[in-house]
Amino acid sequence: MPIASSTTTSGRLLALLSLLQVRRDWPGVLLADRLGVSERTVRRDVDRLRELGYLVHAVKGPDGGYRLEAGSEVPPLLFDEEQAVALAVALRIAVGTGAGIEEAAARALVTLRQVLPSRLRRRVDVLEVGTAGGGPQADTEVLLAVSGAIRAREELRFDYRAPGAEDRDGPPRRVQPHHLVSRAGRWYVVGWSSEREDWRSYRADRMTLRTPNGPRFTPREVPGGDVAAFLAARFKGSDTPAWPCRGEVVLGLPVREVAPFAGGDTVEEVEPGRTRLLTGSWSWASLAAQLARFDAEVEVVGPPELRAAFAALSARAARAAGISSSNP
Template sequence: MPKTSARLLSLLSLLQARRDWPGALLAERLEVSPRTVRRDVDRLRELGYPIMTTKGPDGGYRLDAGSRLPPLLFDDEQAVALVLALQTAATTGAGIEEAAARALATVRQVLPARLRHRVDAFRVTAVERPGAQPSSQIDPQVLVALGAAVHAREVLRFGYASADEPRRVEPHHLVTWGRRWYLVAWDLDRKDWRIFRADRVTPRVPTGPRFEPRALPGGEVSAFVASRFQGTDLSGAWPCRGEVILHVPAAEVSSYARDGVVEELGPDRCRLVLGAWSWAGVAAAVSAFDADFEVVGPAELREAFALLGRRCGNAAG
């Protein structure tokens, strides 16, 4: 490849890597003079790349958004990551399987032979976990509308499948949980934080006025969403937590205790402290170990076992 052409590709790769590049820094990275950088930028503009000139003491260049997608440059790791992401796009529930397949075919066609052999070795098959909820397909345009409202910090109005009246919210985060998309937002009418299933949302236009973002309880969206779905508080503590003595070795319990605490008391006994969203849930989790046990406490757990025993007796009788 001629030296000038190779330098143009290197310059284009640098411009794609960050938003603004001082001219002097580009010249240093390319090991050429600032004048050569200016000439190379003009050549890229002639090829259709919208490169803007920035003013100021550190004036330089910026690859601006154009009316069409220019050819993109990826290093080997980026190309492999892109192929893997496109192959697993069907697991997102975003309804982009066909578009992802077309994009994958396009990317594969332009890959060099050494990378094409590597990515062809990947064959990803999504296997559903038994008992997992099926992912709900969502219109990608709905995700785009929700994401735009979150980014712009604009009040969002939308119809919701389980509500008669439209909702008015301040959208804060767009998240995924269990192969479904959710919108975390402050409900303006109910004066509280809410989590909405995105596949049940029908955005309405135009959006409302801009708002100042509120502080999310706990500060982190991941902890907030996990606590809401698990029924715990933001510290991660379950609302119901009980203690039992299991007549089974600790090694056999620890592998299935989830976030429970297991303490060895002897070769065939162990202490288990376990939490759940209800006392019945704690009782059911302990019963699943299929072993004799003693309840240490609290009283609510004893009552849950009594209720579970009566139900099991009625079912057997």
């Protein structure tokens, strides 16, 4: 079925370029059929793409055909409507990734927006992307070098700056990089440390790479097989995605007032105005303080460690308020 949405030359060129981008080789007769034109018109349109800077090679064979290759310069880019909107969305998100490309992404978004039809510009303008920013940004060259080492399976050698320190912390480090992950506006390198015989994660903005890279290595599978879950677990102080400290309580609040703050935790109505909550944190003290934020009666179902954490929190709160344990 023909896909060309316009009989104009520009419309055909856009449709032709879109087709050439989605597969390696295109027989000329199949392109003509998809575009709803003659093979002679396809040949003329291919010549026009070449004049614009696209390297479209003729493929020899019984059917003949065409192949789009990468060129030495960036030619004028043509996008269909869905591609243009997707690119605009990606650029908006890139502004807050912490990858050191924020300014370039913002400039590219302005350039793209200027040439969008008004109906597409409105779709892009109403999009609001929340990002966590304000922290140090990773150097783009570091991210590219780390990505290259991951693909080449080469050990990284680097200096690492500890939080709050101006200079590197300790001797150079070595790690077998397996993943480069973006989390909350920062980039992390997840890899295997042969020296510590354990998995480690490092903030990319604190890394100063050394050259050359170390020896090649055989890739390992991150524990659990999911790098995002693994990194989230490390932030929780555990080797598994589950919180190391989990407890169950009944809050003196209706479900509607608890659910918006529960994230992925288990929330269940016990009776009107009382809600069961199963949640976790990285320590019992943190879990008790987290539950106290609800400003409601809390009935601890278990475990005993959570009940003890509430007792300790209560004692500290009393001392902070200047209330002696001997006072009534």
